[in-house]
Amino acid sequence: MELRVLGPVEIWTDTNRNSLDGAKQRTVLAALLLAGGRMVSDRQLSELLWGTEPPTTMNAQIYTYVSRLRKLLRDGATIVRQRPGYLLRTTTARFDFAEFERLSGAGREALREERHADAARHFRDGLSLWRGPALTDVTEFLADVELPRLEEARTAALESRIEADLALGRHAQLIAELTGLVATYPLAERLRAQLMTALFRSDRQADALAVYDAGR
Known part of the structure; x- marks a missing residue:
């Protein structure tokens, strides 16, 4: 059951x-x-x-x-x-x-x-x-x-799962998911920081700064 x-x-x-x-x-x-x-x-x-x-x-x-x-x-x-x-x-x-x-x-x-x-x-x-x-x-x-x-x-588990995936070098695969999550939860600071990290590690520094500016 x-x-x-x-x-x-x-x-x-x-x-x-x-x-x-x-x-x-x-x-x-x-x-x-x-x-x-x-x-x-x-x-x-x-x-x-x-x-x-x-x-x-x-x-x-x-x-x-x-x-x-x-x-x-x-x-x-x-x-x-x-x-x-x-x-x-x-x-x-x-x-x-x-x-x-x-x-x-x-x-x-x-x-x-x-x-x-x-x-x-x-x-x-x-x-x-x-x-x-x-x-x-x-x-x-x-x-x-x-x-x-x-x-x-649920949000805490999701953020922790993304933290583990970032540690495994899966930053490029995470960008699309994180972009959607940040759009849905624009005040979630940890998700925004994780998106910035994924963008930065994918050599997209300008996009990472834009995500920071939007959050600020």
Whole structure:
């Protein structure tokens, strides 16, 4: 079983995707997964589902979402009632963000040890787990809370992967990718510096200075 939040929130068993009933059920699953084994209180779940205006049937609805998720999770993961909330324990299930964090950690260790080929591979494998914008089909309340840290983790891994590739002398191959990234994230200083480095090492000093001037 695979539990996914790096894109649409999904439960996969083998090659089959299990249907989740709407944004609120996906929100409960994603909130429990992203808590990393910690208890999420009923009040927290309510705020992530309905903001500051929960319905009077809040507790009953949360119970219904949890009951339906338990049937879908089977033996791969278990949702436990731990008052005043719930926690999710994974057993055999694979959680894509946890795997991304594991690979990113391995990449950072390899980068510190100057094993640049290993670092680039680990970061690339981790980034391949992203299937588009994370949490694309949850409530706005959960997205506002969790999406910034997920995107920050992805950007950090991407910048570190590029650092490893630059150390491996792949500057010419990186220029097109970095040009697009800088256009998308014009205030990302590390990406801009990496583009300047790639241009300079490709004997394009004038272009590197132009990138600097545009950033300034």
